[in-house]
Amino acid sequence: MREPDTKSWRGVQTELLRRINEREWTPGSLVPNEIELAQEFGCARTTVNRAMRELADAGLLDRRRKAGTRVALHPISRIVLDIPIIRLEVEQRNAEWRQNLLEKTSCVPPASITSRLGLDSKTTMLHVRSLHYADNHPFLHEDRWMNIDALPGVETVDFAAISANEWLIQNAPYTTGDIAFTAMNANKDIAEILEAVEGVAIFVVDRITWNKGEPITCVRLSYAPGYRMNTKI
Known part of the structure; x- marks a missing residue:
């Protein structure tokens, strides 16, 4: 499988989600800030911001002003929909x-x-x-x-x-x-x-x-x- 394109916000989102799911970032842990992640992925800070915002909206990240971003301790329960034939x-x-x-x-x-x-x-x-x-x-x-x-x-x-x-x-x-x-x-x-x-x-x-x-x-x-x-x- 191809590596995610971390120049796009969806590619960044995919990689951040992988780190959360595979417990590279454990629940409650502080994650790197937008500037650090943008430097790591070689993309614009706005790209990282969009990816992190989407994950926060999904209940997977807890973003607090001046306190940084952490992996959510208690992710929001979500409905999973399969694509039917x-x-x-x-x-x-x-x-x-x-x-x-x-x-x-x-x-x-x-x-x-x-x-x-x-x-x-x-x-x-x-x-x-x-x-x-x-x-x-x-x-x-x-x-x-x-x-x-x-x-x-x-x-x-x-x-x-x-x-x-x-x-x-x-x-x-x-x-x-x-x-x-x-x-x-x-x-x-x-x-x-x-x-x-x-x-x-x-x-x-x-x-x-x-x-x-x-x-x-x-x-x-x-x-x-x-x-x-x-x-x-």
């Missing part, structure tokens, strides 16, 4: 799954995508859109951007035969990710795809995954009206 999610509902591949193109994504992923604005990515069905009823619309450079051979995959969701879970390891859940009103295009009424409330999941600081994929899942999410803690 959509096909299995449908089948577990005692329904028959199938998908319709709507689009597969290599192109430059909107700036909103490349900026979220920290990629150059001219980066070519693979854009895949699919409609997943449960018993011939629309289940969800998958709108996905995939980092070609991080996924060798992805452009030759037949995503009509296997969904992008399932292929990634089987072939693309990830170390971290961001996920957001939103209730939205379906616009005209999504309503038409999901065979729903325009403006109806739908459940939307936006997710990004990284592997040691390298962006893998950015996806929006728009579920048909009436979807209910179940998870465990």
